[in-house]
Amino acid sequence: MSTNPSWIFRSYPSAMPSVENWVLEDRPVPEAADGELLVKTLWLSVDPYMRGRISPAKNYAAGFKLGDLMRGGGIGEVVASESPDFKPGDIVMSDYSGWQPFSAIPAASAKRVTITDAPVQSALSYLGMPGLTAYFALLKTANPKAGETVLISAASGAVGQIAGQIAGIKGLDPVAVAGSDEKLEWCRELGYRTGVNHRSSADLVRDVAAACPKGVDVFIDNTAGPIHDAAMLNLNAFGRVVVVGTIALADRFDQPDIGLRHLRRTLITRARIEGFLLDDHEAEYASAIADLLSWYKAGLLRTREDILEGIETVPHAFIRMLKGENFGKQLVKL
Ligand SMILES: NC(=O)c1ccc[n+]([C@@H]2O[C@H](COP(=O)([O-])OP(=O)(O)OC[C@H]3O[C@@H](n4cnc5c(N)ncnc54)[C@H](OP(=O)(O)O)[C@@H]3O)[C@@H](O)[C@H]2O)c1
Secondary structure: OOOEEEEEEOOOOOOOOOHHHEEEEEEOOOOOOOOEEEEEEEEEEOOOHHHHHOOOOOOOOOOOOOOOEOEEEEEEEEEEEOOOOOOOOOEEEEEEEEOOOEEEEEHHHOEEOOOOOOOHHHHHOOOOHHHHHHHHHHHHHHOOOOOOEEEEEOOOOHHHHHHHHHHHHOOOEEEEEEOOHHHHHHHHHHOOOEEEEOOOOOOHHHHHHHHOOOOEEEEEEOOOOHHHHHHHOOEEEEEEEEEOOOHHHOOOOOOOOOOOOOHHHHHHHOOEEEEOOHHHHHHHHHHHHHHHHHHHHOOOOOOOEEEEEOHHHHHHHHHHHHOOOOOOEEEEEO
């Protein structure tokens, strides 16, 4: 009988990950050790950063080893607590949630989810990591001025859909890059002025130029790859490029992003190109979440989720997101 089916990491992908990189093993329900919580998982988040965690390449955080239980963002209900800070019945979020129905997690990794004005899973989406990434990448790192053109890649995704709407709230001119006409239509409904379909475009440089007739002042680069080149070649003087993610490299993670070299372009534009890591902004999460929640309650933030159900779907959800088959924040409901 299946007691706690758990996804175990079994091989490093050399190209796009496939389900065979994991195996679903029947494991006993764990017990909470001292300082731990036993949590019944309600929601799991699959996120692009996990591509880096299943690679042996050097990264900003340690990756999984072969044989490890997969872990990631999740929300669950505390079933047993070996910590004075939590009690059974608490709803908590943790980045150490196992890809399994019952998970033992360090209490120190858990945050109580107290959201009442939005669905609980929003803590994994617009009121959590993706929403905060959009907020800080745009408002802090890019530091845009009203009226500036902001080009955003993966624009319909978890980060992009929020970044575009924040840009609208702040009086900027948001332009989307997304992978289908349907996604671009949704981006327009959110307030993006226009957009470029990077999968059907025959000439991304030309299409970005047409979509951004005054040039690109800010580029929120969620993807790297050819979209990055098209943005750089349309960048205005003193443009800001925020390197948020490199998902276009999901099928060749450990290899360089082959494309043009933009040093001359950077010199001419005096552009600032800055890498972004959300963790660096932790001290300001509370005020950012307050802003995001107030915009949501005022009807200024609309969001879209893409939900698969059941523990057996978790790697499928992860892979479809890497391939761009998700439409909105990819989640798994247990
Ligand atoms: N640095 C940080 O702290 C931080 C934090 C959170 C997220 N991120 C990054 O932000 C980016 C977006 O994350 P998310 O959670 O919001 O994911 P998402 O946008 O919801 O999903 C990923 C999207 O990437 C696009 N994509 C996939 N392959 C692509 C390719 N070859 N070229 C262009 N686009 C491609 C697809 O959209 P299309 O169909 O539109 O192509 C896909 O839907 C990721 O790169 C992620 O690593 C960074």
